[in-house]
Amino acid sequence: MKATNSTAPVPFTSTDLPADRLRLVWSDEFEGPAGTPPDPAKWECEQGGGGWGNGELEFYTDSPENAAQDGQGCLVITAKAVPEAEQHQRTCWYGPARFTSARLLTRGRFAFTYGLVEARIKLPYGQGLWPAFWMLGENFGEVGWPACGEIDIMENIGREPSTVHGTVHGPGYCGGEGIGAGLALADGAMVRDDFHVFAVDWQPDRIRWYMDNRMFFQLDREQIPQGAPWAFDHPFFLLMNVAVGGYWPGNPDETTVFPQTMTIDFVRVYQAG
Numbered sequence: 001m002k003a004t005n006s007t008a009p010v011p012f013t014s015t016d017l018p019a020d021r022l023r024l025v026w027s028d029e030f031e032g033p034a035g036t037p038p039d040p041a042k043w044e045c046e047q048g049g050g051g052w053g054n055g056e057l058e059f060y061t062d063s064p065e066n067a068a069q070d071g072q073g074c075l076v077i078t079a080k081a082v083p084e085a086e087q088h089q090r091t092c093w094y095g096p097a098r099f100t101s102a103r104l105l106t107r108g109r110f111a112f113t114y115g116l117v118e119a120r121i122k123l124p125y126g127q128g129l130w131p132a133f134w135m136l137g138e139n140f141g142e143v144g145w146p147a148c149g150e151i152d153i154m155e156n157i158g159r160e161p162s163t164v165h166g167t168v169h170g171p172g173y174c175g176g177e178g179i180g181a182g183l184a185l186a187d188g189a190m191v192r193d194d195f196h197v198f199a200v201d202w203q204p205d206r207i208r209w210y211m212d213n214r215m216f217f218q219l220d221r222e223q224i225p226q227g228a229p230w231a232f233d234h235p236f237f238l239l240m241n242v243a244v245g246g247y248w249p250g251n252p253d254e255t256t257v258f259p260q261t262m263t264i265d266f267v268r269v270y271q272a273g
Contacts, residue, residue, distance in 0.1 A: 023273035034071025049092030057245035067102035081258035103241035111235035118199035124260035128252030130243035146174035149231030154198035157249035166209035172228030181217035
């Protein structure tokens with residue numbers, strides 16, 4: 001169930017600032033009718049099957065079959081296996097598209113510099129699945145990646161069902177050299193089993209990562225490799241997606257069940273004020 005009140009939602013996640021000093025500046029509570037797409041005033045559905053720099057197998061679409069509100073206050077991103085007879089309808093870098101999914105972003109609609117960002121999400125599962133909630137520098141189109149900076153609030157790969165990752169990428173610390181940490185649930189619990197709140201507290205010289213009020217990684221400006229820039233001092237936009245396959249998670253196999261869903265209860269951004 002959603003956590004709401006008569007004014008603005010109170011952040012789930014602990015920060016250095018008390019809740020009464022945080023101002024909600026942007027949110028999506030996904031309260032649209034069942035089957036409707038995400039609000040186009042807030043989200044762009046990016047499309048294509050070029051691999052997205054990671055050798056991914058999915059073709060991202062703008063179809064409600066891959067991203068739609070459920071009528072119960074959530075958005076559902078669905079990764080689907082395409083029947084063989086329909087694969088020719090879309091083309092990926094490797095040939096006819098075997099999978100479809102959705103990649104949503106606020107580029108051109110909302111960007112911000114510094115604040116508390118959080119989302120309550122229930123993750124998919126299975127070998128080859130790669131759900132993520134993340135941020136890219138708004139200057140991506142001008143300077144490219146990794147110069148724009150990337151903040152991965154949450155990533156999970158199917159072969160690690162109990163672990164989530166938080167990472168940053170920038171010039172001199174990108175790809176496999178990204179700086180981050182993982183959090184593994186205790187006693188073999190799997191992330192897919194329930195909703196969790198994933199968050200970052202992004203400040204001028206520090207970024208902290210949280211899962212369910214538990215801080216599991218802190219990055220300070222001085223930890224960036226010597227001579228490399230701190231690429232996190234300008235506006236960023238938000239992204240959510242479920243990738244299928246790729247260099248890091250590996251590809252689906254005979255154990256992977258489709259369709260798979262990532263269910264998002266809310267996305268909220270707070271700033272001091």
